Amino acid sequence: MGGQAPVVQRIRIRYAKRGPLRFTSHRDFARAFERALRRAAVPIAFSQGFTPHPKISYASAAPTGVGSEAEYLEIGLQREVDPEQMRAALDAALSPGLDVLEAVVAGEGSLADRIDASRWRLELPEVDPAVAAAAVKSFLEAGEVQVERMTKQGRRSFDARSAVTHIAVTEQSGPPSGADGAPCAIIDLVVRQVTPAVRPDDVLSGLRVVAGLEPPVPPRVIRLAQGTLTAQGEIVDPLDADRED
Helix, strand or coil, rough: CCCCCCCEEEEEEEEEHHHHHHCCHHHHHHHHHHHHHHHHCCEEECCCCCCCCCCCEEEECCCCCCCCEEEEEEEHHHHHHHHHHHHHHHHHHHHCCCEEEEEECCCCCCHHHHCEEEEEEEEECCCHHHHHHHHHHHHHHHCCEEEEEECCCCCEEEECCCCCEEEEEEECCCEEEEEEECCCCEEEEEEECCCCCCCHHHHHHHHHHHHHHCCCCCCEEEEEEEEEECCCCCCCCCHHHHHHH
């Protein structure tokens, strides 16, 4: 097969998974996004070889069933485009709930190198905030919290405590998702990227291990931010440097 057109522009995109679309798997989203690229007539660049693939790089996709306001990807283009016009066209081509929030021209460096932590909101319906706060206190006081999870390599045991840099039961700034008047504990959680990855469900497993916390209904988990963790515990948006450029 002949050579493909070179990449002349790279665009970094932040998108959200909201409502029922949080149950979209990463593979399903990737297929939907490639269809959206075609519908929006985005001049995507392709890899070389007999089976060319669109130049798309994903960064730390959220688990299936988890909502997110901060998913990131990067695409390579065969010609330059206006990032905002492309964002609007892609957003219109995707289903509501898969929302393209921002697009910027990529600067120097790797997008993945700018992401080493995530902030999460864990909503625990029918859990009293005082009970959740006691469980969080026990979690913080533990030197390590061993949990188990099934992985591609089989069932693994690992420490869910060491990756957590912040965990606290927060005051509600608004009603929880789908609030019906029942108590709902809300946990603010910041987790560093480690291997194996520690996910919010692992932290919930840890709360069960140290304090017997068993939410009576499935928690609702939302990723609020990804980026570089500062010494002050803040998370720097990975697109900040691109906006400055």
